[in-house]
Amino acid sequence: MRLGTVIGRVTLTLQEPVYRGGTLLLIQPLSRSQYAGLSQKKLQQTSAQPPAALTKANALVAYDQLGAAPGHIVGFTEGAEATAPFAIDAPVDAYVACIVDRIDYRPPATA
Amino acid sequence: MNLVRIDGTITATACHPSMRGFRTVICQPIDETGAAAGDPILAIDTHGAALHQRAILSTDGSTTRQMVRDPRSPLRNLIIGIADANEKTRK
Numbered sequence: 001m002r003l004g005t006v007i008g009r010v011t012l013t014l015q016e017p018v019y020r021g022g023t024l025l026l027i028q029p030l031s032r033s034q035y036a037g038l039s040q041k042k043l044q045q046t047s048a049q050p051p052a053a054l055t056k057a058n059a060l061v062a063y064d065q066l067g068a069a070p071g072h073i074v075g076f077t078e079g080a081e082a083t084a085p086f087a088i089d090a091p092v093d094a095y096v097a098c099i100v101d102r103i104d105y106r107p108p109a110t111a
Numbered sequence: 112m113n114l115v116r117i118d119g120t121i122t123a124t125a126c127h128p129s130m131r132g133f134r135t136v137i138c139q140p141i142d143e144t145g146a147a148a149g150d151p152i153l154a155i156d157t158h159g160a161a162l163h164q165r166a167i168l169s170t171d172g173s174t175t176r177q178m179v180r181d182p183r184s185p186l187r188n189l190i191i192g193i194a195d196a197n198e199k200t201r202k
Contacts, residue, residue, distance in 0.1 A: 001135075001152065001153040001154070001186065001187065001188060002150070002152055002153065003121070003151075003153065029150070030150070031150055032139075032147070032149075032150050032151060035118075035119075035137065035151055039119065057150075066125045066126070066127075067125070068125075075121070075123065075126075075135075075153055077185045077186065077187055079172075079187070080172060081172040081184075081185050081186065081187040082185060084172070084176065084182075084183055084184060084185050085127065085183050085184070085185050086183075087183075095185045097126060097127045097130065097185045097186065098121075098123035098125065098126035098127065098130055098135075099123055099124070099125040099126070100121050100122070100123050101121075101122045101123055101124055102121065102122045103119065103121050103137070104119045104120045104121070104122075104137075105118060105119035105137055105151075106118060106119050106162060107118045107119075107139065107147075108116075108118075108163050
């Protein structure tokens with residue numbers, strides 16, 4: 001699982017039936033420096049200003065059943081595990097597993 | 112399996128049911144000298160690894176699904192051991 005900032009939504013008119021009931025979110029993965037900046041802060045505030053800036057890492061689309069919105073920090077899983085929650089085979093590469101309330105990140109001072 | 116250093120934890124109220132009751136730790140992948148390599152990743156920890164302890168991270172989803180007792184769990188990363196020492200970093 002990795003963490004990322006929700007930076008947008010994808011809307012589909014025609015879609016796989018298995019997608020119904022969830023949303024597709026655009027997620028920007030967090031870099032190591034952003035973990036430090038978000039540590040011990042109050043997250044879960046949706047706003048036009050996402051808590052973390054864009055990074056060089058590629059944004060990705062993830063399927064969400066929890067109701068995350070732009071500005072949230074979420075944990076997402078990728079690969080085969082992203083399809084595990086579905087009863088039938090689903091064409092999903094990334095799945096939002098949690099909406100993060102709080103990050104407690106304390107790397108050693110020497111590292 | 113990767114060698115990681117535990118650099119913190121996260122809390123999440125809204126989560127997949129299979130995550131409830133388990134500790135989710137922030138893992139920093141490290142090389143054999145202990146230097147950080149890459150961005151942090153998250154894992155379920157059933158061993159109670161302490162901050163800055165070195166641990167072994169498994170990325171086997173089927174093991175993790177068995178551990179959380181949910182065949183539909185999206186979780187993949189699991190702390191499967193805590194390292195006492197490794198040769199290159201033994202003081």
